[in-house]
Amino acid sequence: MAGVVVIGGGAMGEAFARGMLAAGVATTGNLVVIDRSPARCEELARRFGIRCEIDPVASLASVDTVVIAVxxxxxxxxxxQIADHLAPEQTVISIVAGLTIERLxxxxxHRVIIRAMPNTPAQIGAGVTAWYAASDAAASALERTEAILRSLGATARVEDESDIDIATALSGSGPAFVFLVIEAMIDAGVHCGLDRxxxxxLAIQTVIGAGRLAAESGSHPAALRNAVTSPGGTTAAGLAELESAGVRAAFDRAIVAAHTRSRVLGTIGVA
Structure with missing residues (x-):
């Protein structure tokens, strides 16, 4: 028993399938995706050469890991549907926002639960996933989990489960905040006279390059910002406008709001 069932064939379920196959963590012979839509199942089966089924129970007995991506x-x-069909030795990885280990x-x-929060860049293997393991998870389960999640991009194992709610806000919701920045930069460029x-x-590559520089330089973001900000220059003028508009505080409020919502989801269990 060394396969994976991914329950949920949406964008993140597809990202798991693509990542695991590319990394050799799973094969077309031991990976099954579950989705309620026959059309979606047909699409995933054709795209990846894997089995895709509608029934979430049928393939559970043949795998060691179950990913819940609904x-x-x-x-x-x-x-x-699945509670009575999980074997004690199986590892369940949940990416359901807000659901605590205790509730799962x-x-x-079932006792062997991993709570994880990947983000949408996982669709191209460039995601980051924060994860937390129940105390019942053995070393082999932890190793298997790390391999699966690393197929999506970078990983960060946290020691306090409450940090997953923070990660949900920061890195889980974060791509949407960055996309908003990109969209605003593009619109501003058009406003100034560039074609779209x-x-x-220019906007997209600027964000990509700035992210890489922040990751690879080892410098604090403030130092990188200061390095491009000449006294009385164009960047200083632009930054002054952003600061006067409260952009820094708005990001803080956005992440705090997303954090609060993540905790609420864990209480009420709705989207």
Missing amino acids: KPKSYPGLAR QTTLG ATAST
């Missing part, structure tokens, strides 16, 4: 509102019904263990009747295609290229 929306919070879909989870209660799914839990009722209670609703699934050129503005898009």
